[in-house]
Amino acid sequence: MDEYEVDLREYVRILWKGKWIVAGVLAVALVVAGVVTARAPVEHRAEVLLAVETPAGMPRGYSLPTAARVAERVKDPNLLSRVVLPAGVSPAWITAALEARVQGAFVQVALQGTRPAAEVGAILAGVLDALRADLAAGVAEAADRRLGEVDAARDALRARLTAWEEELDEMRAAAEASRDRLRGEIARVSNDPELLSLSVGTEATVRGYLVQKELDLLYARLQQVELALDGMERQGEAYVAGAAWKNTAEQLAALDQEEAVLRRILEEPPGPLSVVRGPALSDPLRPSLKMNLAVAGVLGLFVGVLLVFFIHALQAPENGRRDLPMDERPGPTPG
Incomplete structure (x- = not known):
């Protein structure tokens, strides 16, 4: 315990002996910190808070970027190279100053x-x-890609409608030909002289009955053809395709509406960003004098104490020789 007390007293003695060295180093550190703080340039800070959201009318297949993707993209050198910069400012400076x-x-x-x-x-x-x-360019690219898909889908639907129209035309032509043939048959039967002369007697009655039955059948068949032609005229392609024609027409109308929206997007692509706050400039930023002096003081004391013990270590061998009696001090080494 006494040995520790002696060592502690020795350390205190060494520090007290070198107090002016510690004080000098501390003073130099404080002066340097004050000068550096006073001469440090003033910084300015501008910041903005953004939100990522989906605007109305976004094209199908568009993938909304995440907040992390936006934060990564804003620091992309290729993007920063497109910023109009004041004189003396380079994209590298923006990359370093941007957060x-x-x-x-x-x-x-x-x-x-x-x-x-x-x-x-x-x-x-x-x-x-x-x-x-x-x-916005990403949105326009998605809109252009979707526009190509809309054109392809519409071409397929129109090809389906064209096929139904051609089938309808063939059915109408066949029905009209059947109608003309039936009318000719009816005219032939009605105007046959032999048949018109059969009006008395048993044979004439039977023959007239058969002729009337044939006429009735021809008229019935003609009525069916006329009804079919009337249905074709009223329903159009729906007469051939049924409910599928209505669904196809609705899909075409929806595609036309979507194309109009996509055209507007291509003219003025919307962006998925909205500004929540800012841009705002903060007050000028200066280094904290108190903080710098406190750090400089701690470092100055630390360096001063180390310097005192270092000097003491260098002087220790010489002090040890002076403390020895004269007859025990080492003499010069013989040559």
């Missing part, structure tokens, strides 16, 4: 640097414009 963080379903984009506040805000606005244009 993008995901906050749940939102994306916070911030730009911080030593450029003037107006330039920082303008650059962030340019980044947002480039991001919107990039995401």
Whole structure:
């Protein structure tokens, strides 16, 4: 225990002896920290909070980007290269100064640097414009792809309608030919002189009955043909396809409406981003003088104490020789 007390007293003695060294190092550290803090450039920060949402009328097959994807995309060098920059600002500077963080379903984009506040805000606005244009291009690409699918589907439906129209034309032509043939048969039977002269006697009655039956059958068949032609005229292709024609027509109408929406999207593609807050500029950012002085003070004390013990270690062998009696001090080494 006494040995530890002696060592502690020795350390205190060494530190007290080198107190001016510690004080000097501490003073230098504090002065340097103050000068560096005073000369440090002022930074400005602009930030905006974005939300990813699906606008109305998005084309089928469009995949909405996630917040993480947007945060990754906003720092893409290819996107940043399209930002109109003030003189003296490079895309590399934006890459280093730009921050993008995901906050749940939102994306916070911030730009911080030593450029003037107006330039920082303008650059962030340019980044947002480039991001919107990039995401809108993705929407336009999806719309164009869907438009091709709509055209293909519509061509297939129209081909189906054309086939039904051709089938209907063939059925109408056959019915009209049958109608003309039946009318000719009816005229022939009705105007036969031999048949018209049979009006008395048993034989004439039987013959007239048979002729009348034949006429009735011809008229019945003619009525069926006329009804079929009337149905073709009223129903059109539905006479051939039934309910399938109505479904096909409804699908064509829906495709026409979708095409109109897609055309509008291609003219002015909407973006899946909305601004929740900002862009906003914060107050000028300066280094904290108190914090820098506190850190410099701790480091100054640490370095000063180390320097004192280092100097003491260098002087220890010489001090040890001076403490020995004269006859025990080492003499010069013989040559």
